[in-house]
Amino acid sequence: MMSIDVLPTQLFGFDCEVIDDILEAVKNEPYPKHKKDFPFVEQTKNSFLHKTYPVLSDYLQKCNDDLWAYLKIGEDESKLVTTQCWMNRTRKGVVKMCHTHPNSIISGILYLTDSEVPTIFQTRNFYKRGCIRIEKNYHDYYMNETVRGRTVMFPSTLAHFVPENTVKEHRITISWNTFLDGRIGSEKTLTTLAVKVL
Numbered sequence: 505m506m507s508i509d510v511l512p513t514q515l516f517g518f519d520c521e522v523i524d525d526i527l528e529a530v531k532n533e534p535y536p537k538h539k540k541d542f543p544f545v546e547q548t549k550n551s552f553l554h555k556t557y558p559v560l561s562d563y564l565q566k567c568n569d570d571l572w573a574y575l576k577i578g579e580d581e582s583k584l585v586t587t588q589c590w591m592n593r594t595r596k597g598v599v600k601m602c603h604t605h606p607n608s609i610i611s612g613i614l615y616l617t618d619s620e621v622p623t624i625f626q627t628r629n630f631y632k633r634g635c636i637r638i639e640k641n642y643h644d645y646y647m648n649e650t651v652r653g654r655t656v657m658f659p660s661t662l663a664h665f666v667p668e669n670t671v672k673e674h675r676i677t678i679s680w681n682t683f684l685d686g687r688i689g690s691e692k693t694l695t696t697l698a699v700k701v702l
């Protein structure tokens with residue numbers, strides 16, 4: 505028997521040069537009120553942070569533009585734009601379960617703190633939640649370090665999770681989703697589509 509990886513993927517990284525300005529902008533952004541021992545990762549009430557803070561919006565758009573230019577094939581006039589953006593706070597004892605980001609093409613994480621707790625990307629086996637396990641090497645992961653200012657972008661279908669934070673320092677990140685805006689494909693190849701992100 506042989507095993508062949510048929511779904512390779514890539515992560516893309518950036519280093520944020522305006523991390524101090526972003527931190528200053530979002531530092532008082534409120535989270536919903538929870539009990540002290542709330543067992544989940546907390547997310548800010550505002551999930552459109554890119555519409556509130558220009559310094560954040562500009563940085564995310566620069567990442568979107570750089571990545572889309574790198575991935576570009578052909579002549580389409582599309583742009584990758586941010587659709588939702590929120591902040592995550594992981595307290596001691598909390599994990600973020602394995603998940604993907606629906607209704608998004610590329611997602612991103614901007615790390616606001618240094619932390620021993622990585623983001624773990626599940627690099628193999630498209631079938632998640634333990635329903636179908638078609639291969640032996642089910643647990644094959646890539647661990648992305650949590651370094652302040654580091655930014656990672658990835659296909660939104662790529663499953664990922666955050667293991668337990670075992671220290672008292674909070675792990676804080678900003679996440680964002682994207683979608684295409686503009687005219688994609690071409691009439692010549694019967695693939696044209698006009699998309700507008702509101």
Ligand SMILES: [Fe+2]
Nearest residue numbers: 603605664679
């Ligand atoms: Fe996520």
